Amino acid sequence: MQDLRSAQHLAARFGGASAGTAPATLGQRNVLAWIVRQHTERSDVLTRSVEIPAGVRLPGIVDAVRTLLVRHEGLRTTFTTDAAGEWIQRVHPDGELVIEVYPDESEIDPRWWGRPFDLSAEFGVRFAVITGAGRPVRLQFAISHVTGDFATREILAHQLEAMFADPQHHLPEARQPRDQAADETSPAGRRRAEAGLRAWDRAMRKAPQCMLSIAPATAGESGPRQAVLYSPAAALALDHVTARTGASRSTVVFAAYAMLLAHRTGHDSCAMIAVSGNRFRLGARDYVGTIAQDAFVRLDIAAALDGVIQDSRASLMSTYRFGQYDTARLYEVMGRMEYERGTRFHRDCVFTDISVHRRMPGAEPRTSTLAQMREAASRTRVTFITARDLPVLCELQVYELDEQVTLVLQADTGLLPSCEIEGFLRGIERLLMAAADRDVEAAELAAVSGIAAPVRGPGWHLIDSCWIRPDAVRRLLLDVPGVTDAVAYVRDGSVVAHLVCADPTTSLFDIHLSAVARLRGRYTAMAPHLYHLHAARPGHPDDPAAWRSLPVLASGTGRRADRPAGRPEEMPCR
Template identity: 35%
Template sequence: MSAGGQVAEVLPGSPAGLVARFQGERTASGPPTVGQANMIRCVLTDPPEHMNYRFVLNVPPGRTLGDVVTAAELLVSRHESLRTTFRDDLQHVAGEGELVIEVHESRGSADLADEVAARLQAVRFDPAGELPVRMAVTVNDGVPEHVVLIVTHTTVDAVGLGLMRAELGRLLLGEVPAPVTAPQPLDVAWAERNPASLKRAQAALTYWRTNLERIPRSTFTASVDDGDNDWLLPRLRVRSTRAARALGRIGTRTGVSRSAAVLAAYTLIAGLRAGQRTAVALAISANRFRPELREYVGPLAQDALVPIDLDEPTFDGVLRRARAATLAAYQNSRFDSDALVQIMEEVQRSRGVFFARDIVFNDMSVPGPGRRTGRIEEDGQDVRSHWLPDATMPTRTSVWVRTLEGEVDFTLWADPRCLPREDAEALGEGIARLLIEAAERDVPISEVSALTGVVPLERGPGWVTVDACWVHLAEVERLVRDAVGERPFRVTFEDGRLVCHLAGPVTPQEIHTACVGKLSGRMAAMTPHHYVVCDGAPASPDGWAALPVLDEGTGR
C-alpha cells in the first residue's frame, strides 16, 4: 500500500489531510460483542472526553509523511475494530476504505499536537456512520513530528489501547509486524454465543442480581441529587514510591495482589468515612483472563461489582475479603449489558432505591518490571499529591491507577458535594499512607482514622438505616412530594420500614411507580415500603390512623 496524495475535508472547520487507504481480509457483519454493546450505549450518552481515547506519538527521525500514511494503512488494515461501524443491532466490518489524516504545520510549536488531540477527542463519534478512529500529524516544514490517534471506546479498552499504541510505534519505525493471531471482535462475538459462554453470562447476571438486592445502594450517601449536575469534578493526583514497595510486602504476607490491596484501602477508608459496614466498588474489568484474549484489540472492559464487607478488626481481614470479592466479581464481569440494565430497573422497583456509582476503580497499570513510564521521584516524601484541573466524570468518587510497581500513581476524582476537597485529599493520601503502614504490621481498623485523617461523617437527626442503606427521612418526604404533587401525605418510619399514608383515590402500585420514576440521582432517598391510601386527609398530621382505608400494599 502506498501513501495517498489526495486531499479531503475531515470535519467542518478542520484542515485538509492525506488519505490512508486500508484493505482488510474480509467484509463481514454479525452481532456485537458484549463489550461493544456496552460501549455503544456509553459512547452515545457519556461525555466524549470519557469515551474517546487519545495519544500522541513522536515520529522517529528520518521518517516521511508517506511512512506515516503507510503505518496508518497497516494499522487499520490489521485490526477490524478500527473499521467497524454499528447499525441495526449488528457490527459491520468494512473490508476496504479510506481514512483521512489531518496535517498541521507546527512552526515549532511544542503544544500543537496536544491541542489537535484535545480538539479531536472532544467530538462525539457516530457509531453508525463513522469509522471509530481519527488521525492527525504535525509537521515542521513538511517533516512529520507527531502522530495523533483518537479511537472511541467501541474500538478498544485501556489494555487494547496500549497494544495499539505500541504497534503504531513499531510501524512508524518501519518494522514489519507479525501476523495478528488474536481473534477479531466478530470472532469473539460468535464465541460469546456458544453454550458455555451463554451459561457464564447468565451466571454473571445472577451474581449481579443477588448482590444488587442486598448491598447498600450508595456509599457516600448525602442529601443531594444530581439534577442537572455536569459532573465537573476536582482531581487529585497521588504518588508514592514507598507505597509501591509496601504493596510488595503486603502481597508476600497476605497473598493479595497489588490492585486488590489498593482497592481494599480505597473502599475501607471510604466506608469508614460514610459509616458503612459494606462498601461497594465498581471495578472496570479488562476481562483478559483467557490467553487468546491477551493481545486482543477490542473492548472487553465491563463493570465488575465488588462488595467488600468491612466488618473486620484489622486491615488484613479487609484485604482477605477484598481478594475473595474481586475474584468473584471479575469472574462475573462479562454479561449482556441490556439484560443487566433490565435487572437494575427491576431491583430498583423492588427495593425502592437508585444504585449510585459512588466508588469506581479503574486499574490501568501493567504488571511486570520495566512497564512503568516517566521519571520516578525520590524526594524523601512518603506521599506526594497535587490538584489537577477539574474534569468531567459521572461518579461520586473514582480512582484511576497509572502504575503500582516502582511507584503508586493514581488520580482520585471526587464530587465535592459528597467529599469536599480537604476530605478528598485525606482520602487520596490516606490510601497510600494506610498501605505504607500495612507493610509493617496488621493495622487495626480502630487506628485507620488517626492514620489517614479521614473521620466518620456525622449524621444528624432524620438519618436512619433501612435495608442496609442510609436514608434521610426529609429526602424521602421530598421524593414522595415530587411524586404525588398536591395530594396530602405523611411518611413515618415504623419497625424498620418506611410507611406512607396518603389521600386517595390512587392505588399503591400507581404511587409506587410515581416514586420510582423520581428516584434517579437521589442519594439519600428511598421509596416507602408500604402505602396506606386513605379516604381523605386528616385535620392534623397525627390523624391519619383514624381515617378509613381505601387500599394498602407495597406497590411492588
C-alpha cells in the same frame, strides 16, 4: 522527503484484508446503547499520543497505521442494524483512512479530540501527526469506545511504538470482534452472560444503594473535581504489603480504597463498580475491541486491612468471572430489584485499574527499608487537573503501580469538597505505608489515614444496608404527582409512609412505581415498604401518631407481581 510545511493530509490505503459481517459483540452493543442515550456527556471518545522517534518519517507513519488497519478488524468496521433492529458489525476489506498533519498541536481543531464518530459511515479511529523542527514528533489518535476500551488504546500505542522502533516488528495474533461475537453467541457464551446477570442481582439486593449517602459538604463547592496523587512511597509500601499478603498490587489498592470509602461513609460493607477488563480469557490479552464492562462488587468490611485484602481478592476474582453480559438485560434485572426493594442502583463509586496496560514488562523486584519508604513520602505530590464529565460521584483510577503509584480521584464536591479529595488520596498513601510492616485495624483508620468517619444524628437510619433520612423520603413522596401531603418514619426496621392524594382513588401501585422512578440523585431516600392512604391530613401533620389515628382508604406495599418491564424511571407511570 515530503515538505512538512505544505503537507495537510496523508492517506493510509489498504486492500485485500479480511472482511465480513457478524452480530455486534456484547461490548459493542452496550457502548452503542449508552451512546444513543447520551445527551451532553461525551465520554465515548478515547485519546492517546505516541512520541515519534527521530528518523521515522511520514511514509513510515502511514505504513504503521496501514498495518494496524489490516491487522485489527475493529479499526475498519462500521455498524448498521438489521430488520429486527439488532446491531451488526461490518468489517471492510479495503478503504482509506486520512491522517491529518499539523505543524503545531495548538492548530488541531478542538473538535478533533471529542467529535463523535459517525459509526455507520466512518471507521472508529482517527490519527493526526504533529510536526516540529522539520520532522514528525508525535502521533495523536482517537478511538470510539465502540472500537476499543482503555486497554485497546494502550495496546495500539504500544504496537505503534514497537513499529516505529522496528518497521519489521510482527504484531501478535489476537482474536477479532467477529471471533468474540461467535464466542458470545455460543451456548457456553450465553450461559456465561446469564450467570453474570444472576451475579449482579444477588449482589445488588444486599448492597447499599449508594455509598455516598452522607450529609452534603459545607464548603459551598459544586460540581466534580479531579486530583492526581504521585507517590513513590506508596509504590515501596506495596512491595511490603504484597509480600506479606500474597495479593496483587491492584487488589491491595482496591482494598484500601474500599476500606476507607466504607469508613468515610459509615458503612460496614462497600459496594462499588470495578471495571473488568475481561482480558483474562484465551486470546483476549491483545484484543483490539471494546470488551471491558462494569463488574459489581459487594464487600463486607473486615476488622483489619489484611482481611479486607483477602476478601477483595476472592470477591474480585469471582466478580470478574461474570464481567460479560447484555446491558439491556441488566437494566431489566436492575428494574426488578429496584422496584421490589424500593431503592435505586446509583453507580456512585467506581474503581478502574488501567495500570496493567501501561506496565513495562520485566521490572526488577525491589527491596526497600521502611526508612527509605518514609523518605520517599517527602516527594509525594497531589495536583488538581480538569475534571471529566462522568456520571459518578466518586471514581478512583489507577494509572501506575510500579516505580510510582499514580492515582486519579474524581469526586462530586457537593459531597466531598476539594480538601477531602486531596485528603482521601493522601489517606490511601498513609494507609498503605502503615500497612507496610503490620496489619491495620479498622479502629485505627481515622488516626492512620487522617480521614474522619461521619457523625450521624437521630434523623439517620440504617435500613436494608442503606443510610436514609425520613425527611428525604417525605420530599420524594411530595414529588409524586397527585400527592398533596405525606409523612414518613421508620418502624420495626421498615419505612412507613402516610399520604394524601388529590384523587383518593389513586392506587398504591402507581404511587410506589412513581416514587421509585424519582429516586435518581436522591442518595438518602428510599421508597417506603408500607403505604397508608388517607382522605385528608390530620390536624398535626408532623406527628406520625396523628396520621396513624386517621381512617385508612388503602394500605399495602404498592408492589405487585405484574409490574411493567424495565427500570422504574423508564416505565409508564404517573
